[in-house]
Ligand SMILES: NC(=O)c1ccc[n+]([C@@H]2O[C@H](COP(=O)([O-])OP(=O)(O)OC[C@H]3O[C@@H](n4cnc5c(N)ncnc54)[C@H](O)[C@@H]3O)[C@@H](O)[C@H]2O)c1
């Protein structure tokens with residue numbers, strides 16, 4: 055298995071080091087190649103993602119990424135020019151983001167709320183495509199637009215993937231999260247496609263929820279969600295809240311998948327480079343380790359994936375309440391548990 059590794063910025067390299075410890079424990083044959091991409095390279099050379107590097111990345115079976123983004127680089131340069139360029143060039147149209155409250159983890163919600171959901175976020179369309187611009191810049195008449203792109207092709211393939219995943223889960227329930235009462239053009243397309251594809255999955259029950267109300271239910275009644283399918287921007291926001299109600303952003307994993315397998319898929323924690331804690335050794339590497347489990351599943355190694363998840367479950371169930379974790383200590387423990 056040839057894995058490209060992009061540690062990136064801030065806590066990215068810290069959590070990726072622990073993810074790789076766990077991965078090499080369960081899959082000793084893994085061959086890794088590290089790519090120096092991110093703020094340091096941009097400062098040094100002005101490069102974000104050279105075409106030659108992109109070509110090399112395509113030769114790998116998968117990519118593991120830490121995080122990108124740095125306070126010394128103008129906002130959006132690394133995010134658009136590196137991270138989103140990777141997702142778009144490699145056609146990562148399904149952004150898989152599970153959120154599960156593990157036993158023993160103290161979530162912020164009152165009572166014993168169960169959280170076990172899978173957000174299937176569209177990854178290559180929506181307002182993320184950069185469709186827009188600025189007119190009359192730096193004048194009082196300035197106009198900025200970001201036009202959300204939604205194609206039948208793009209919506210259908212992610213909705214279909216979400217139904218297939220819902221069909222394989224015990225609860226077989228799918229919720230479309232959107233804002234069809236206001237974004238009527240895109241909303242009609244998403245609703246119609248969900249209705250159409252649902253005909254092929256009669257065993258999957260379907261619900262609809264406006265995104266604003268979904269924020270209420272994520273806090274008051276998260277158990278109502280099983281698979282959630284949504285667009286790129288709503289999915290970004292929904293998954294940070296889903297992470298928060300599942301014990302924190304330090305536990306939230308993701309996979310950016312090219313379901314057709316034409317290009318390597320990319321696995322990364324949901325969180326960013328966390329400049330506020332970078333270098334303190336306190337970043338939780340669990341999100342990266344759970345992203346490694348998603349990677350193993352994607353590569354057809356479910357036994358190894360389950361061992362990694364079981365290691366995380368055991369670690370979370372036995373962590374000292376309130377103790378601030380140390381990145382390396384958590385990684386060492388997870389690596390030992392997963393490979394024992
Ligand atoms: N996939 C990515 O590479 C990605 C994702 C989100 C944000 N970003 C970028 O990261 C930078 C910082 O963004 P932000 O502050 O909005 O979001 P962030 O996710 O980096 O941090 C939000 C909060 O969560 C905490 N946090 C994040 N990861 C943690 C971990 N593993 N363990 C413990 N605490 C953790 C941080 O300390 C911070 O308080 C920005 O440049 C942003 O664009 C990148």
Ligand SMILES: CC(C)[C@H](C(=O)O)[C@@H](O)C(=O)O
Pocket residue numbers: 123133134137138290324326
């Ligand atoms: C950094 C940014 C481009 C990215 C996104 O919006 O997708 C991040 O927030 C994420 O959730 O992976």
Ligand SMILES: [Mg+2]
Pocket residue numbers: 290291294324
């Ligand atoms: Mg995000």
